[in-house]
Amino acid sequence: MIIRRNTIQKDLVRNAVYEMKRHVTANEVYEFIKEAYPTIGKGTVYRNLDILVEEGALRKVEVPDGPNRFDFTLKNHYHVRCVKCGEVSDVDMDEIPNLLERIHDTHGIEYLDYDISFKGICSKCRKEEKNE
Amino acid sequence: MIIRRNTIQKDLVRNAVYEMKRHVTANEVYEFIKEAYPTIGKGTVYRNLDILVEEGALRKVEVPDGPNRFDFTLKNHYHVRCVKCGEVSDVDMDEIPNLLERIHDTHGIEYLDYDISFKGICSKCRKEEKNE
DNA sequence: GTTACTGCAAACAATTTGCACCATA
DNA sequence: TATGGTGCAAATTGTTTGCAGTAAC
Secondary structure, three states: OOOOOOOHHHHHHHHHHHHOOOOEEHHHHHHHHHHHOOOOOHHHHHHHHHHHHHOOOOEEEOOOOOOOEEEOOOOOOOEEEEOOOOOEEEOEOOOOOOHHHHOOEOOOOEEEEEEEEEEEEOHHHHHHHHOO | OOOOOOOHHHHHHHHHHHHOOOOEEHHHHHHHHHHHOOOOOHHHHHHHHHHHHHOOOOEEEOOOOOOOEEEOOOOOOOEEEEOOOOOEEEOEOOOOOOOHHHOOEOOOOEEEEEEEEEEEEOHHHHHHHHOO
16 A cells, blocks of 8 residues: 655645645646645646545545536535536535435445536626626 | 428438337437448537427437437436446436425526536446446 | 655546538528 | 438547656665
């Protein structure tokens, strides 16, 4: 088993996600860190994001039709993606209880996790729509 | 407004998705059609898949961390993706009633649609796991 | 002193696009 | 014959990877 080392870059990635607003893309994290530490590589950002997700420090929000996003919220929650501008925000909804128990026949599949992703038009884009 | 024309390629794409097993990727459709019609272009397959989705003939299944898939089922349903092999199959579960009404505060967002995507390990991969 | 990690660039996968030619209406 | 569609290749986007050098332990 590999023994992980603590590196400056790993700290920078973790802190960047904590400091920035939530739902940041790997590229946004990269650009943010580059301000203070210009030599950081994009590959390093991707690698450390994955490691931090694996370690449970961050959560990966897999967005269909768009780059993956990362946040630091521990509690499970759902996301909306604006179909106009791509912005992702949290959905103000309680978790659906016992969702996995609602499956009638698993067909031998071992269910691990689920995610609900919403689509919508954010208030900013709705306003812009009206002005057209 | 653009008036769509009926083309051989569009028919080939629609028929391919109908004939193949469900949840096919654009590339699988392309390879399938190429057997009988070798000159078809990948761009044409992508373009026609989008048009057919727009027309309601097909449904796009947006899979996080994997290529989009297409099927022809009209009724809304949910999908599982095997984290080992990437295979996508249907989940045997009823739709959650009034899901959009469970949202406490929309924050001005106009909610259009939602999708539940499950993760799991399919029976084939579970068997392979045991043999290791 | 090992060996995991970095930075960089190249590779990769999925998809979109520009454009000259083709074919439907 | 007007113009939407095709095929092809190049471009784009998001992400992964190979490798020589660097640094954490």
